[in-house]
Amino acid sequence: MNRLPSSHEDEELSHGGSAPPCKKLRLTKEQSRLLEDSFRQNHTLNPKQKETLAEHLMLRPRQIEVWFQNRRARSKMKQTEMECAYLKRWFGSLTEQNNRLHIEVEELRAMKVGSSTMTSTSSLTMCPRCERVTTAAIPSMAVVDVPAKKLMIPPQEREH
DNA sequence: TCCATACTTAGACTTACGTCA
DNA sequence: ACTGACGTAAGTCTAAGTATG
Numbered sequence: 001m002n003r004l005p006s007s008h009e010d011e012e013l014s015h016g017g018s019a020p021p022c023k024k025l026r027l028t029k030e031q032s033r034l035l036e037d038s039f040r041q042n043h044t045l046n047p048k049q050k051e052t053l054a055e056h057l058m059l060r061p062r063q064i065e066v067w068f069q070n071r072r073a074r075s076k077m078k079q080t081e082m083e084c085a086y087l088k089r090w091f092g093s094l095t096e097q098n099n100r101l102h103i104e105v106e107e108l109r110a111m112k113v114g115s116s117t118m119t120s121t122s123s124l125t126m127c128p129r130c131e132r133v134t135t136a137a138i139p140s141m142a143v144v145d146v147p148a149k150k151l152m153i154p155p156q157e158r159e160h
Numbered sequence: 161t162c163c164a165t166a167c168t169t170a171g172a173c174t175t176a177c178g179t180c181a
Numbered sequence: 182a183c184t185g186a187c188g189t190a191a192g193t194c195t196a197a198g199t200a201t202g
Binding site: 024025026027062063066067069070074 | 169170171172173
């Protein structure tokens with residue numbers, strides 16, 4: 001069932017035969033499908049479930065056990081890869097946002113230079129918490145709002 | 161079309177660690 | 182506190198499958 005046509009020896013072994021350890025087998029599509037279904041329902045199996053599944057698929061319980069171990073590991077690896085890719089995208093978007101804000105600060109400083117009566121342009125600072133540009137000397141005097149839509153928080157993150 | 165080779169996938173094993181009786 | 186059985190994660194090996202020139 002779970003074996004290449006050339007060898008029914010391994011097939012017997014995969015069912016718990018007494019011969020020496022069998023060579024690596026490939027599961028059939030049907031076996032893989034059922035295992036995947038089972039994995040979707042539960043990522044771990046209790047001994048009874050393992051036994052039942054093994055019987056149903058005509059595999060040794062140990063094979064079921066190993067399959068689930070590998071499946072969990074690969075599932076975790078895939079999840080990590082996805083998270084990594086997501087964080088990279090987010091980092092890119094934050095960098096972009098940061099660059100734009102720096103440009104904006106420079107523009108505002110330039111504007112300040114133009115209006116002679118105001119405080120020194122070097123006193124303009126960006127509050128890291130509220131994302132507003134303020135004059136450090138007299139904070140109450142000049143507060144420039146950065147529209148909330150400019151904060152490029154990825155949708156996935158906003159949900160949480 | 162066939163073949164050799166490189167690369168990928170997945171079954172199996174080993175080891176280390178945590179939990180529990 | 183110690184011990185053995187058991188389950189799991191992480192790392193690794195390697196046969197089998199696939200892509201490529």
